[in-house]
Amino acid sequence: MNDRRTNARPPREEAPQPAVHSWFPPRGPRVYHARLNRGKPQVIRVPVLAAQPRAVSIRVERLPIRVRSFTFDPAAPADRCAEGTKPHARHDSNCKTSRPPARTGSTPIRPPGDVVKLGDRLNYLLQPSLEVLLAERSLEFPFRPFSYQMEGVAFLYPRHAAILADEMGLGKTMQAITAVRLLLRCGEARRILLVCPKPLVTNWRREFEQWAPEVPLMVVEGDAARRRWQWQSADVPVRIANYELLCRDRDLLDGLSDGETDSAQRRADPLAFDLVILDESQRIKNRRSTTSQVCRAVRRRRSWALTGTPVENSGEDLVGIFEFLAPGYLNADMKPRRMGRAVSDYVLRRTKEQVLADLPPKLMRDAELELTPEQRDTYQMAEDEGVLKLSSMGGEMTIQHVFELVLRLKQICNFDPATGASAKLSRLEADLDEVARSGRKAIVFSQWVATLRELSRRLSSFGPLEYHGRIPQRQRDGVLARFRDDPDRHVLLMSYGAGGVGLNLQFAGYVFLFDRWWNPAVEDQAINRAHRIGAAGPVTVTRMLMVETIEQRIENVLQQKRELFETIFSGTRPDRNLGMTREEIFGLFELRYPRAA
């Protein structure tokens, strides 16, 4: 061991006595001796040079801030013009109304995507909520709107081009009317044209009376002279016209003020509109149709489209509607996903599942039935003969020929023409018996008037009412009123064409689809006559389908096509709005579409 003490400095007066230390191996026992010297410790002075202290100053500066400032004109058009547009008569003082309380909701009005200047965008974002705007203008409602409906109004109100594509039954009509009301009250619109299918004109008039009783409106109708006067009349802010009438008055609408673009001239033009709304706008999906061309030709500043089915068969349907909203913005070559991104700021689409937690459930039942023996014999014979005939036609075969066979077979699925046997009718009678005994009401849909007439005859014990194309227009409202009010009327027989859109039949708890339409979207529209806001309870929908027939083959094809809608309108469930192509219709009989023809 190397002891440190052996290194201690020895006292000066004595010679050091180092310890003997060897590392050679000892030859025998060896003793180590260490001697500790007890001398006086020596003091060593070490100078410590302390550094001169220095002060270090840290300057804490104001952080550099830039300020962006915006000023706004608080005197909105609303504030200046509201007095000029309100109180036009028809307000029903007895109407039980509710004002949306400004403090119970806060729906912001967000800037549309095509507003690009920051100052303009901030002008939207910094405005009070829609509820405050409505309360400010004393706009009252017969019922308190749902929050999603307020969002719909806030979507439409600032937009010059928009599609409100809510699922049927969510109240597109009310949302459009409220947005119209706000535009009128704010002085941002003074002449508005609403175009809808003819059967819906009375429905729109009724809805306006309910949701905007102070807004004067005019239904364009009557002979040519009367219509000319109606089109040119300046003192009515809202006009309602049907598509067919608009097409008839095309020359009249085109006749005046061609080439006028100056705003002063347009103000003087009685046929220029601040807003044109197309209800059921899928009517213009075909860009080459007369209806589409006429609608696009109407002079206007804002264009809104209302539809629950913006895409029925393909993305081209949406392109057709956009030709009205913003010509050239979409083209048919766009991939669905890209098209979806492009339209996202223009289209508002909500489904019932998304927004109506309280809506009664819709119970879907697929009644898959076997043909009766009589029907099976007739069906088999008709199909065999039909396919042979089509095959023999070769290149002369057209889509019409295939359609004829499909329709023939579907009719046999309803009734055997020879014997009248019907598996569907047997099932329907059993179900209706239960419906009637429980005091409920049911709607039965078919695509054929003949089928509805036959059903009417054979279901007479249920007091059926008919609503289809052969019922005169003037009688239709009465039919619906009787169905609603007469407790002995349990069944309404309705065609898809006449009763598919716009009607409110939420008092019916049962819907039967006696035969299936080509396009599930049309079926959905029919179902939603009953399953909509105001429905008192669950709505039971029974879809009748004959197994191993053309009906089942069609259903299988449509089943595979429901993803396109989801791709375009991501976030909403797959729509049932996909029809069939020509190739698919030929494929029902394993025939090839003759392209050369």
Place this chain on the structure above:
Amino acid sequence: MPIDLGRQQLRTNPCEPAVSGETGPPRSATQVETSEQPEPRPHTRRERGIEAVGFLTVVEHAEHGLFGGYLVLNPAGRPLEFHCTTPIRPSRAQQILYGPTLRPFLHGEQIGRTLLEKARKPVAAVLVDQRDTLALSEHVDTPVLLLTGDDSGGGAHHEGLVDLAVGDQCLRIEPDCANDAHTIAEQLAVWARRVDLHEPFERIRQAIEEARKSSQ
């Protein structure tokens, strides 16, 4: 000839007056100025009016720092002016040296005072929704009131402040500024009956976010 509503012709001014409406000039926003060195403009009691109220908030962004926004509203809740700052981020030295007083310094003196100095419209009061921003009251003559979430107290965080009941909404104010408290409360009570006093702060936050995105 039909009006072509092609995309290129869609308006950029959201409140452009209607074709047929004699509605005067459009309700558009005007960007007034952008400056690094604002001219100080004191807010004196003489300038104060009851026709406008200011709302001031500071938004903390994890990546960029603190953004301030100041919105002046008329009694109908309509915007008259909006001012927002570019983000600021204190240095490490400032964080050490200011310690717990850093946030009141940034919110009140740095951001709040700068924004109020840029405003043109005198306001009856400035409402803030953060306690730190209440420090602004040391730098301006305009009453600065803290809008709290409820009227049930507020705990230690609001110690030393004077309560002002305005309708069903609760405001707090520094004791030194409480002289005009009742007058201010009466003025604001009119607003509080019609609008939620918290709501304009949400507008400011959205506007700050919009401005931030536009500058990227």
